[in-house]
Amino acid sequence: MGSGVGHIFRLCVASLGDLFFPRFCLVCGAKLDIGERHLCPRCADDIPFTYFWGWDGNPAEQRLAEAHVEKACSLFFYRRDSDYSSLIHQFKYGGDIPLGRRLAGMLAGEMAASGRFADIDAVVPIPLHPLKKFRRGFNQSDIIARELAVALGAAFEPRLIRRRRFTRTQTRTADRRRNMAGAFAVNEKALRRLRSAGTFHILLVDDVLTTGSTIAAAASVLPSDFRLAAATLACVE
Numbered sequence: 028m029g030s031g032v033g034h035i036f037r038l039c040v041a042s043l044g045d046l047f048f049p050r051f052c053l054v055c056g057a058k059l060d061i062g063e064r065h066l067c068p069r070c071a072d073d074i075p076f077t078y079f080w081g082w083d084g085n086p087a088e089q090r091l092a093e094a095h096v097e098k099a100c101s102l103f104f105y106r107r108d109s110d111y112s113s114l115i116h117q118f119k120y121g122g123d124i125p126l127g128r129r130l131a132g133m134l135a136g137e138m139a140a141s142g143r144f145a146d147i148d149a150v151v152p153i154p155l156h157p158l159k160k161f162r163r164g165f166n167q168s169d170i171i172a173r174e175l176a177v178a179l180g181a182a183f184e185p186r187l188i189r190r191r192r193f194t195r196t197q198t199r200t201a202d203r204r205r206n207m208a209g210a211f212a213v214n215e216k217a218l219r220r221l222r223s224a225g226t227f228h229i230l231l232v233d234d235v236l237t238t239g240s241t242i243a244a245a246a247s248v249l250p251s252d253f254r255l256a257a258a259t260l261a262c263v264e
């Protein structure tokens with residue numbers, strides 16, 4: 028099939044798909060046109076970006092300063108009452124992995140262009156407890172971390188940190204901190220391998236930055252001669 032005919036064929040299939048399975052903007056609910064995914068052009072233009080990637084001492088870095096995280100950034104601000112929160116929900120609980128990849132790709136592009144994250148050696152996703160990962164089918168942080176690793180030319184290291192025990196979802200700040208302490212352990216074998224490869228600059232990756240207690244707990248199990256950075260898709264204001 029020639030490329031012109033192929034294009035028309037794909038367009039017909041897409042049109043039929045749209046006719047029978049119309050797709051809607053996750054933010055405003057408007058019907059999406061052929062070729063649009065997840066967001067209508069207006070909502071895509073209005074994403075509440077944090078611009079943390081180019082901002083030294085940004086709020087994410089302030090939140091993680093005690094955890095010895097030098098640099099941190101998030102793609103957009105997360106407000107529970109904002110329609111943009113549905114992007115995280117659709118990715119995490121709706122299992123929309125292409126959406127997660129798209130958002131991660133946007134963050135990756137900004138981080139790479141900023142130059143502030145150019146010396147990252149390895150990208151490490153915050154692990155989910157195996158039971159939670161089994162129920163959900165995937166770890167959302169893995170999806171984000173893979174995209175960031177490719178864009179930053181760094182290694183993807185999903186096994187450096189492991190989850191030690193099941194932690195319930197806690198909403199109160201004090202509960203979260205208590206709950207997260209001791210939740211992670213370092214994989215000594217992976218650590219030795221990274222050390223011998225000269226890998227010392229780690230980017231920790233999670234989906235949402237809230238108080239910073241999860242990333243702080245993960246950072247606490249890494250040796251003090253490692254340099255740490257952090258990235259999340261969303262940052263709770």
Ligand SMILES: [Zn+2]
Pocket residue numbers: 052053054055056057066067068069070071
């Ligand atoms: Zn929209």
